[in-house]
Amino acid sequence: MRAQHDLEADRVAAAFGGYTSCLRLEAPVTAANDGLELLARRVPADGPWTVGGLDETEAVTQSLGPAPDGGPLEIRVECRTSRTASRGKQHSVVIEPDWTVRTPHDLEAERVAAAFGGFTSCLELVDKVIPAVQSTLPLLLRRRLARLTRTKDERVIWSAVSVRGCRCHRGTFTSARDAATHLRSPAHLVKQYAVSPRPLTNVLAAVEGAWGGIDAPTAEARARADRVVREFRGSESLWAAGLHPEHVLEFAALAPGIDEPLPEAFFLGVAYSGVDVTWLTATVASRPETAGAAWLAWVPADKGSAYLSALQDWYSLGLSRRQIEALTIEGVSITAAEALARTTGRALRTGGADLAAWALAGCRPTVEHFQVLDQHGLGSTYSPSRAAVDRLVEVAQRYSPSPSRTELGVLLSLEGTQRGVEVQLERGIRSMAELIATHRRTWHDS
Ligand SMILES: [Zn+2]
Ligand SMILES: [Zn+2]
Incomplete structure (x- = not known):
């Protein structure tokens, strides 16, 4: 069988928990191969299965005759x-x-x-x-x-x-x-x-x-698949949505560490979202939660590897979906949380949560920003409001050069009010560093 993958490499990856549907497709043909035993066992005796929006493959269409007994x-x-x-x-x-x-x-x-x-x-x-x-x-x-x-x-x-x-x-x-x-x-x-x-x-x-049995899966297959689906008679509604109980069981195995039934949304995601199943498995394994798995199953592989690895980092840290989405939208990577943790003595997770609070307002403070915020007791307690920062960005357009959104957010947190920031802008202050410098001068002068 010819495929566009390096199947040998895929096989090695599979031994370490990796997955490619093409291996599975090949499994019945090469079932004698030692390395494939596990995968081959998961393939039902009566034919191969395809996963993840594959084209009509000849292997599938040719293996099914007009009657199930192999006869005319x-x-x-x-x-x-x-x-x-x-x-x-x-x-x-x-x-x-x-x-x-x-x-x-x-x-x-x-x-x-x-x-x-x-x-x-x-x-x-x-x-x-x-x-x-x-x-x-x-x-x-x-x-x-x-x-x-x-x-x-x-x-x-x-x-x-x-x-x-x-x-x-x-x-x-x-x-x-x-x-x-x-x-x-x-x-x-x-x-x-x-x-x-x-x-x-x-x-x-x-x-x-x-x-026979086009309208519903067999009772035996249904009973096995229903155990892994959260909704009542889940395997039947997934069958109507085009999934075989074997798909359901196979997909459930992509969520290692989760023992309770998974929602239908998880199975539909794996089937139709174009998620990278190797990534999905690794990410779910890092934090086995059903709600998380159902969300991750809908993240398409075409988001790109940088996005996927950032999402995986944040997810395994224990952050919420809302926090993670804000961080990935702002392009904040785990290295920012690591630097923050190293410099300020925060736990890594706290660093991520603090960065997320700012990302939710569209800001990306640096380690230096956080050091000053920490001195003022604001580092992990202050959550800037996106609307307040929006208003400030508009006001700041009157001042040239106008500060970045992040500087404005940090100025707002230090000054406490929009008016307070405007006063500083009038005085020519454009950044947190300049504000701190004037405060120091004032202190020295007095
Ligand atoms: Zn005729
Ligand atoms: Zn049509």
Whole structure:
């Protein structure tokens, strides 16, 4: 099997808790490999699973036949020989385990006839409808995750990989369940594969009937998966949202150290957010909390490695989501908290919390700022208000050069009021250092 990864490197990483879905994809093929035993064991005997918005992979589609027993599937079809005919004669076709189709027709001759204007509905059946059902089967059996994205603007919006002319092209969905249900619906498939509705629903019904259990996971699989999902009958609603109980169990293992059930949001995040699962596992392990895990599962890998490692640092320190978001937005790294802890004798976590209090107001004080604030007893007790700093930034525009937002925030904390800062600005003070220097002079003069 060829993949774009260095699978050997991925395997070494997996031995240390790393993860890549492609390894898993490869697992059934190389199950004899010693290093893969653990991963291979997690792969159900009846076929591979895909994770994290992979494209339709041949490995998945080829491994599932039209019937679960690996045998052929015989279906009755209506054979129309004219484009305008609404009905036709019934006959059987046989879908072989490799999805080749046996019909009573000489299809090559029918193809030649079609080029000259002839028509046989079985040509579409064989060339388009049955391949469409073959491609869709992994989605119907929840062996392949749907391609969904969630955007969080003013409201949460789910969108599917849309197909022109379909309702998913014009609109979005309010839940993963709705979006995934649409992607499996005949209305969507007809547009996606440009096939006639009647033969499609006919073949779908036959294949679904053969496989069974398309509407819900088996009771046994459900019972196992329900144990790791917090919501009542969680595995069923996740099934509707496109996740197999095996996905649910596999994803739960990405939250090491958490023994209690995880919220559905965690599983949907892993499935659809594009989170880096290796990062997720390491970050959750550093502080195993369900609410944290459900949040982290929604952080997409495309935020970049600098952002992700900063988030991980702050998270493991025990800060709240609000604090961490403020710090990452302001681009404050853990080294700032380390320097603050080293210089002022604070605990590292306190340093992070103090930096976060200022980050929430859009300020990034230096170690020198904190040293002066500490002298005034303000270092860990004062929380600047964002609105107050906003007003001050506006006022300060009248003074040239106007101080930075952080200097204004620190001046405000030392002076106590906006008016007090304005007085200092009138006197030409533009920074904390200048304010301290004048205070010293005043002290010396008196
Ligand atoms: Zn026919
Ligand atoms: Zn659609």
